[in-house]
Amino acid sequence: MIYRLILMLAGMATFWPSDVVHSQTTPYASDDDGGVHLVEQREGGRFDESGNAVRGGSFSTGWVNVLGFELRGRTGPFQFQTGDSTGALWCTGGTERFADARIDLPHAAEIQYFRMWGFDNSADHNLTAFLRESCLPDLGAGAPVNTILAELNSSGIPGTFTETINLTLDPPVTNTRLCNYYVRVRFAPECADGGQLTMRKLRVQYRLAQ
Amino acid sequence: MNRLMIILCMALAMLTSAAWAAPEFEESRGTGLEDREFRSWVGMGGQPGSSEAKFRSFGGTSAYSCANFAAGGDRKVRYVFTLPQGEFLEWVRVWGRKVDGTADVTLRLRRSCMSQSQTVPSTVTLSSTQIEGNVGEFSETLPVNVTIDNLDCKYWMDVEFGPNSQACSASTGDLAIYKIRTQNPLPDLIFWDRFIVSGSN
Numbered sequence: 001m002i003y004r005l006i007l008m009l010a011g012m013a014t015f016w017p018s019d020v021v022h023s024q025t026t027p028y029a030s031d032d033d034g035g036v037h038l039v040e041q042r043e044g045g046r047f048d049e050s051g052n053a054v055r056g057g058s059f060s061t062g063w064v065n066v067l068g069f070e071l072r073g074r075t076g077p078f079q080f081q082t083g084d085s086t087g088a089l090w091c092t093g094g095t096e097r098f099a100d101a102r103i104d105l106p107h108a109a110e111i112q113y114f115r116m117w118g119f120d121n122s123a124d125h126n127l128t129a130f131l132r133e134s135c136l137p138d139l140g141a142g143a144p145v146n147t148i149l150a151e152l153n154s155s156g157i158p159g160t161f162t163e164t165i166n167l168t169l170d171p172p173v174t175n176t177r178l179c180n181y182y183v184r185v186r187f188a189p190e191c192a193d194g195g196q197l198t199m200r201k202l203r204v205q206y207r208l209a210q
Numbered sequence: 211m212n213r214l215m216i217i218l219c220m221a222l223a224m225l226t227s228a229a230w231a232a233p234e235f236e237e238s239r240g241t242g243l244e245d246r247e248f249r250s251w252v253g254m255g256g257q258p259g260s261s262e263a264k265f266r267s268f269g270g271t272s273a274y275s276c277a278n279f280a281a282g283g284d285r286k287v288r289y290v291f292t293l294p295q296g297e298f299l300e301w302v303r304v305w306g307r308k309v310d311g312t313a314d315v316t317l318r319l320r321r322s323c324m325s326q327s328q329t330v331p332s333t334v335t336l337s338s339t340q341i342e343g344n345v346g347e348f349s350e351t352l353p354v355n356v357t358i359d360n361l362d363c364k365y366w367m368d369v370e371f372g373p374n375s376q377a378c379s380a381s382t383g384d385l386a387i388y389k390i391r392t393q394n395p396l397p398d399l400i401f402w403d404r405f406i407v408s409g410s411n
Contacts, residue, residue, distance in 0.1 A: 062295065063360045067322065069257055070290050081260045082286075085333040087322050087364065092261070104292065117329055160329035200331065201324060201364070 060208040064103050068118075068199040071099035071185055081195065088119065088198040091191035101202075103131070103181040109206035110171035111149065115164040116203075120154040121196040125188035127154040129202055133172070135179040160200075174206070246300075247396050251289050253306070253387040256369065259286025268383040273307070275386035276371040276378035285313070285374050289390045290366040293358045297394045302337070302367055303351045305388040310344035312385040313372020317341070319352050323363040336365075358394075 068089035069082040078096040082089045091097055105111070116129045131150040136142055149172045152163045174181060185199050253274035254267050263284035264277040274287055293299060302319050318338040324331035337352040358365070367390050371378040379385040 064292065065360065065364045067290055067364050067366070069259070069288060072257075073261075079261045082288075084286075084368070085322075086331055087333070115326060117324060117331075119329075162326060162329050164326065200329075201322075 062106070062109070062206050062208070064105060064204045064206070066101045066103065066183060066202045068185075068201065070101045071183075071199065072101065074098040074100060074184070079191065083198070086119075086198070086200050088200045090195050090198040091187045092194050093191050095190065097187040097189060097191050098184055099187075099199075100182050100184050103183055103204055105174045105176070105181050105204065105206060106208060107174060107176040109174045109208050110168075111174065111204060111206050112168050112171055113164055113166060113205040114150040114152060114203075115162060115205075116152050117160070117162045117200040118154055119160050119196075119198045119200065120156065121158050122188060122193040125193055125197060126156055127197050127199060128152065128186040129199070130184045130186070131204065132182055132184055133174075133179050134182070135175070138178060154197075245396050247297075247394050248391055249291065249293070250389055250391040251291070252389060255390075256287035256289045256387065258284065259288065260284040263287065266382045268386065271388060273383070273386040273388045275382050275384070276313075277382060278371070278374070278378045279380065280377050281375055283374055285371040285378055287369045287371075287387065288366045289369070290364065291390075291392060292360060293365070293392060293394060294397075295358060295360045297358045297397065299354045299356050299358055299365070299392060299394050301351050301393040302354055303349060303391045303393070304367065304369070305347075305349050305391075306341075307347050307383065307386045307388065308341055308343075308345050309379075309384045312379040313376060315341040315372070315385070316368075316370040317350060317352060318368040318370075319354055319365070320368050321356065321363055321365050323359070325362050 067087035069087060071080075071089050072078075073080065073091075073096055075096045077094050078099060079092045079094045080089055080099070081092050089099065091099070111131070114129075114131045116127075118127050120127050129152045130148050133147045133149055134144045135147075136144055150165050150167060152165055154161050154163065181204075183202050185202075187199075188197055252272035254272045256274050258265060261284075262282070263286065264279075265287070266275050266277045267273060268275050276285065278285060304317055306315070308315060316338065317340070319336045320333060321336050322331045322333040336356055337354050339350055339352055341348055341350060352367075369387055371385055
């Protein structure tokens with residue numbers, strides 16, 4: 001015990017990290033027009049979603065990304081293809097047009113932003129992504145209670161796109177004791193348009209109180 | 211009084227020597243890996259490249275065995291992973307099995323990055339290797355040495371069981387991935403009970 005105490009004191013004096021590169025602690029601040037933005041930390045500075053530098057506060061920010069080819073069809077016959085360089089997945093035929101992927105969020109995290117990247121060259125259909133929560137009773141049996149926390153749609157403008165939704169005004173708070181979190185992507189009916197409608201990446205940004 | 215002081219000093223000395231002789235984590239000392247962290251995935255934890263990829267688990271190992279026993283189909287399986295922000299990924303190791311008459315296996319550690327102002331990702335191969343011939347059980351390492359950026363990037367091990375112009379194997383278990391494992395240094399070891407600076411041993 002004493003040995004460990006001595007080592008601890010010596011270690012604190014000698015190896016206390018001067019540059020905490022692994023910390024994700026980021027400030028949380030109000031911008032000039034009174035709105036509050038979640039901070040994204042980047043190399044060499046701290047920025048909000050708009051790319052503006054910010055200062056002050058102490059929160060932990062994290063991100064969970066899901067590439068398109070991490071999605072799994074809602075039912076077995078889901079027919080799909082993937083892209084190597086874009087991370088994309090698209091459905092290629094059949095009747096199943098939904099695909100899911102788990103989002104590995106920590107407990108008690110405030111979900112701040114939900115973003116998707118994709119490719120929409122379809123004249124008739126859009127790509128949709130849902131951020132979903134599925135909860136069960138703590139110990140007892142029961143039916144899952146499913147909630148759509150956020151929804152994103154491609155705009156219909158041809159080509160690659162990215163869309164985001166800001167949830168910071170009333171952020172959903174995760175409860176991993178009761179709930180699971182996942183994304184569900186909806187392609188065109190009967191998987192029309194195939195590779196003209198592809199999901200490349202989804203991202204959730206969250207913050208944790210320190 | 212003097213006797214009491216002597217007894218106290220002796221007790222302190224015994225306590226100190228006992229603590230020195232029996233460190234709590236003695237079993238991990240000397241391996242050179244105390245300050246490393248590992249994460250692993252079973253073979254079946256991968257994502258097939260398309261619905262045309264045929265695969266089977268075998269032998270109760272949760273291995274991913276390529277089951278495209280004829281030309282055609284998809285030969286890819288990807289192991290997408292997330293490591294803590296800012297950590298330094300040193301190595302990825304892949305275990306598997308490859309016997310005579312099976313397609314060569316290509317392993318590529320890939321990274322795809324895309325900021326929120328971009329819509330086309332920049333995807334690169336960070337490390338790659340090929341496994342050829344009749345090697346039986348194999349264990350292959352890929353050096354990576356990259357700092358993890360979860361804001362803009364995603365990482366995965368890309369496994370390709372040869373071209374789809376030929377069968378990948380003749381039967382289940384001939385060509386399989388058992389396990390994928392990442393290795394990175396542990397940050398802030400001062401909080402991990404011992405005081406080794408990452409990479410110092």
